[in-house]
Amino acid sequence: MSKPQTRRKDTRERILDVALELFLERGYDQTSLREIAERLDVTKAALYYHFRTKEDILDALVGGIGERLDELIAWARTQPTTLETRRELLRRLNEALEEWAPVFQFLQENQAALRDRSAPKTFRDRMQQLGTLLTDPDRPVLDRVRSLSALFTVYFGTFAISSMDGTPEEKRAALLQVAWEQIDAAHAAHAAHSDP
Structure with missing residues (x-):
């Protein structure tokens, strides 16, 4: 059986x-x-x-990523809102992007065709939730932009550097390093403004 x-x-x-x-x-x-x-x-x-239908296939493809992102979001919501948590969130996202790179590439390259379908919308919602978890609404706009830039670096950087020289491991490590630098800068700027 x-x-x-x-x-x-x-x-x-x-x-x-x-x-x-x-x-x-x-x-x-x-x-x-x-x-x-x-x-x-x-x-x-x-x-x-x-x-x-093709939509059923699309739902299945995006569903695996959705589950992984839902787990990541659920984990982050149970953690303290510290720099260390945000760095770990970016690390885990970077890892998920490596694992699911072809599906992310497909979603990125077919945005116009998928605009009115439900699966990509729920994916965008999840990315917005990740952005919310990386930013503090009470911080200055510049710090919030730095935090969101860290998310964009990990996500969009995956596609932007695909033709760049270097091993996939080197490129993923570089993306994560730059994302950490951005989130660190947002945190450091806030800490500097908070000190008496």
Whole structure:
């Protein structure tokens, strides 16, 4: 009994992998379920067994990231609002981006096509929540911008440096270092203003 379940999961994962590959190659709107089935060398009926629509595939792709981001947000909400917590939040986000890089790339490259779909909207909501966790509303605008810049550095930097020389590890470490410098600067500026 356990083998068929494992087989179904393997097929489902293969579908997601191939769909993501095609979405990245051709774009979300230009990829059909027929093309996904053809690339998998399965019938459309076999594909429909797992996913009835492209939106179902999109929801599954974004769902894994959503769960990871929800865990990160839940963790951060239980921590003290300290510099150390914010640095760790950025580190964990950097790690998640490395793990889910192709899906993040797909979301970034297909923003126009995905604008009216629900899955990317919930993703944007999660990113806004992360931004809120990194900033203090009572701090000066410059400090809040520095804090948000740290988030943008980790997230958008992933795509901006993809063609840059260096190993993926070096580039991810550099992004995290720059993000930490920004969050440190926001914290240091606030601490300097708070000292009597």
